[in-house]
Amino acid sequence: MIDVRAMCAIGQRGQLGLDGHLPWEGNTDPLYVEDVTRFFAETQGHVLIAGPKTIASVPEFAFRDRTIDVIRSHEDPEAVLARYPGRRIFVGGGIAVWNVYARYIQNWDITRLPYDGEADRWFDPAWLVGGALRRT
Numbered sequence: 547m548i549d550v551r552a553m554c555a556i557g558q559r560g561q562l563g564l565d566g567h568l569p570w571e572g573n574t575d576p577l578y579v580e581d582v583t584r585f586f587a588e589t590q591g592h593v594l595i596a597g598p599k600t601i602a603s604v605p606e607f608a609f610r611d612r613t614i615d616v617i618r619s620h621e622d623p624e625a626v627l628a629r630y631p632g633r634r635i636f637v638g639g640g641i642a643v644w645n646v647y648a649r650y651i652q653n654w655d656i657t658r659l660p661y662d663g664e665a666d667r668w669f670d671p672a673w674l675v676g677g678a679l680r681r682t
């Protein structure tokens with residue numbers, strides 16, 4: 547079985563992103579800083595696959611000690627995962643990526659932060675049961 551995981555942080559109502567960044571970016575409260583530190587500690591040495599906007603927000607240092615792969619919508623998810631036999635793969639988002647890859651994820655590590663402001667990207671609880679909500 548492939549080791550496929552996800553790790554994310556959400557606000558009080560499921561806020562995930564704002565203007566291409568974390569909604570709470572720049573907040574120096576230790577809770578927020580520690581959350582980002584933990585993300586990079588947990589994913590170190592492993593594979594991080596994510597869409598182009600999410601990868602664009604990954605700091606330079608993180609490319610040195612993990613495998614980072616920008617994935618695209620034309621790629622077959624199973625072929626993407628098969629590139630990394632024996633490795634732990636973190637599916638890093640964003641929304642369309644988790645909609646498709648949710649069914650392969652065995653472990654979700656979610657931190658709920660005290661942020662309760664604006665967002666333009668939201669967590670979908672249906673990912674936890676392997677899919678995306680039908681919103682039509």
Ligand SMILES: NC(=O)c1ccc[n+]([C@@H]2O[C@H](COP(=O)([O-])OP(=O)(O)OC[C@H]3O[C@@H](n4cnc5c(N)ncnc54)[C@H](OP(=O)(O)O)[C@@H]3O)[C@@H](O)[C@H]2O)c1
Pocket residue numbers: 553554555556561562563564565566567568569596597598599600601603617618619620621623638639640641642643646667
């Ligand atoms: N709070 C958190 O933990 C967390 C984690 C991750 C991201 N975020 C936030 O989320 C935002 C970025 O996410 P985003 O959703 O806007 O953009 P994104 O990261 O670029 O992810 C979505 C893109 O992934 C590509 N993709 C790759 N494989 C796909 C597939 N099989 N099916 C569909 N699309 C696929 C598509 O781009 P193409 O069609 O161009 O290939 C799609 O538009 C930022 O604000 C970021 O900070 C937050």
